[in-house]
Amino acid sequence: MQQTAPEGQAHGRGPVPFGPPGAAPGLPVLPELAARLAAAAAHAEPEPVGGGARTLDAACGYWSRRGLWTDPFHVAAAPGAEPLLLALLAATGGDVLLSRPCAAWYAPQPRLLGRQAYHVPTPAECGGVPDPFALLETVRRVREEGGDPRVLLLSVADDPTGTVAPPELLHEVCEAALGEGLLIVSDETYRDTVHDPAATVLLSPAEMHPQDVVVLADLGAALVPPGWPAAVARFPGTWRGAELRAATLDALAALRALLTPPVAAAAAHALAEPETVAARAAAATRVHAALAAALHATVTGAGAVARPPQAGSHLYADLDPLRPALAALGVTDSVELEDDLTARLGVPVPGGHRFGDAPDALRVRLSTGMLLGASEEERLAALTAPDPLELPHVRAALRLFGSALAERDGARR
Incomplete structure (x- = not known):
């Protein structure tokens, strides 16, 4: 079970122990994942920045099975979604637009970089994706005030609301964002946790606009234990996407945000999704x-x-x-x-x-x-x-x- 804030901290204002993947106590560790992690514990050499070949190949297979083909030159891995998003935002520059409400760990990322985070209300039917008209109004207002909005961060299967954005709304939001020249970052950490896939359609923005969307997924929500930080990102299969990935890897290197060999071994095995x-x-x-x-x-x-x-x-x-x-x-x-x-x-x-x-x-x-x-x-x-x-x-x-x-x-x- 997650711990409460340390004694003596101001309640509700201290560190936020509610980030990804966000579940309180984790379920028991799958024995074969524990075995993979233990077998790699003696490896002394660090993983490459952005992930080793096995992890990247496994991530490509994971997304290909979901209709999002990619190659290792447009994929990156990091020890958790937080450093991966921080590196990505360092690479993009500019201010960030977020839904309201949104995951607790989103807003601190641009602020750590000295950027602004602007919240946009969500429609009545779901969270994670802002109202398209409110998005356009927020972009207009921010630019009038001298801001520089460049990124829209959304989550189609949402934390904190636990809802899934309907495809028609997602289409409208993406069209609005791209019309304003925004890069879309789609947090799909919870895409594999839809309660009733027969009744709930989950669509990735990358399926509609593959050249303009970065997909981010923290593996701790569905594939590996929450205490083993691992996340992957899929960049557009374009020269712009390759350049953005390279700049993201530079930021990860500066942070020394590397997967450890044991976690990398477990993550690669999980991403391959054996039975x-x-x-x-x-x-x-x-x-x-x-x-x-x-x-x-x-x-x-x-x-x-x-x-x-x-x-x-x-x-x-x-x-x-x-x-x-x-x-x-x-x-x-x-x-x-x-x-x-x-x-x-x-x-x-x-x-x-x-x-x-x-x-x-x-x-x-x-x-x-x-x-x-x-x-x-x-x-x-x-x-x-x-x-x-x-x-x-x-x-x-x-x-x-x-x-x-x-x-x-x-x-x-």
């Missing part, structure tokens, strides 16, 4: 889907509002309908709400201010990880159970969460 890895990823998606649906039912049953989750292990809840009861408890903004629910539940419950929302909005991101269990045995049971909601420890965790909301709604269950 056991694919089966584990599918099982993890099934359990997170069941738990996310249960969280959604509990949240909406208590009178709060949340979009139905479609991917990943998150749910973004708006507790504004409970504002009078929360105010009676001294909770008036998302910082106080984060403190209140984190203390009540014993797990981190990050407030909406972490994700770009205004602090006075009573929003929080909930993770299915808080229902998986405290021990490896409980988490393995959740992974393998025909119905994880029937497990005693899962039912107990759901009851605790439901009672916390009920008390804040002024009701008793």
